[in-house]
Amino acid sequence: APVITVPVPLGDRAYDIFVGRGLLAGAGPRIAALGARAAIIITDENVGPLYADALAEALQRQGLRATTFAVTPGEATKSYASLEKVCDAVLAAKIERGDLVVALGGGVVGDLAGFAAAVVRRGVRFVQVPTTLLAQVDSSVGGKTGINSRYGKNLVGAFHQPSLVLADTALLDTLPIREMRAGYAEVVKYGLIDDARFFDWCEANWRGVFSGGLERDEAVAQSCRAKAAVVVRDEREDGDRALLNLGHTFGHALERITRYDSARLVHGEGVAIGLCLAFRFSVSLGLCPAADAERVEAHLAATGLPTRLSHVPGGCGSVDDLLDAMAQDKKVKGGALTFILARGIGQSFIAPGIAVEKVRSFLAS
Template structure:
């Protein structure tokens, strides 16, 4: 792990996928370079910006000004904020708007927003005219370090999270760290859970650095950009080696099998942000690993302690309205977990841990011990 660079220097991380390689540009003021970067990348292209109402109020004028300055024509598609837009209805809205805007196959879609917008705009661009290229401009910490990189796009199903979608890589990611200044503390903390994930799954030195510097990351500056760049390098390396998640890329789902079930149980609502679900899910994965004798209990406790120190929930009881909508029902949660994309013929695949910084893919997990583990955790007070 390298030392942080000065915050004034943009950092570029490449996702090496041969002819489909692309750059992640990290730094303050990145949105202001959107027009010149698109002009260089795709001369003569028209664009359509997909965003949500909240992000539009903060950042759409800046994005439009950057495109206008470069002489790039653009349409705007604004959806409602939140997971409710990551649905069949939201997908139809964006696809029809792209068609109505006459966006052609040599044009570009711009996803301006958090993970919901990136997933929705990316999936729509993969479908319209059998495939449009798109640019990710992530405005949340979670999107900058995770969902904007790697080409996973999709929407939610009533049966579970991200069950309908395709792999569709962007052609450019612009992570403007100034956009993080407008996040609520809760939104920022939710994104930080994904940063912790990279240390927990494969980089113990980074995890230790996060323990020492998480307050500085929250305040901004070079520590924040270093954390984002380190996370992006970790994900870019894994994606380059396993783009379609046939092996190693599954490690990026640490905490997600538990977390996605909890999100579904809360109705994909603001009661539980995605990163909060991942935080609880990582602790559950670590504790389950410890119960199986795979990981020292002290490491599981260390992970939980750091997430709690960063202000994140670490127990299912931390979720608002804990006893509602099946959250206190181990069987209901297990049913949701069996809809996970990693399930094979009814047997669960978990990302478990052997130590801080060493996650492993564990196939063919018997659901019965998982159900018993959940029941014990749910009974805690």
């Protein structure tokens, strides 16, 4: 099967993302090329039984010493307690500076294992083998790692770029459909940010992305190219990288309101509703044609994603509840919010200083 290579040219920390169906079986030589003697695979208890042995064997065939450590699945695992367990597992496996931590899993495993790799021995190299669509198109690229604290999500972490990302699109064949859809919201986001042609492509090809045709590889690769371009311009989110937050100011608020209960809402579902709200808000501010907002909503709805506040199971409270939840977001400063708005599909921009009152009247409408 064809393999697509997406370079991430970050100077002395440059790395490649490989995208393709069936990459896992041939992962050994690519990982061994990094020159390590040993690797520890960090995974979770859903993904481990499916794929960890195949990966460990691929590494062992190249003469690497490979062990596996599995954590409990779910967002609650991005904790200080699991960080301690993972760091101890890395040390117990005698992983040295030149060796590797290999994250095999979704965003939870990638963020946690990446952070452990960033801090153990003041930094060991790590490889991402993302197993969710969300992780393949978003969290495995860009070097953000971390855990949650009682004060909020992702508040303790480090920038630590991977040495390699292997996105085997066949691994998504076992992913629950709901997780697949949630990741797809982030794919659509890249079109909405600055690539109208890619949004057109998504409208025409989304079925192939879901069914696992070559379109899936193309969607993952194109998303990685888009994310890599933003990360290379603004690695530490001092500027442009904020565009990646399109749909996320509303989305994060909905996640907070539903108490991060994945039975009610997962991240990508919050993003899908958030993307629709960001476009409708842009329309209400007179910035964006209504037809573009309608196209966004129609496309996300066609894939089965939620698109409206009324789609949140258990409801999302009053307008004030939503505003309160948004005010807790780190992007809020002095009565005004920074939003990512759009002049149309593929024409998003950072809009600082949006008065809370404008958001209130939009949400109340």
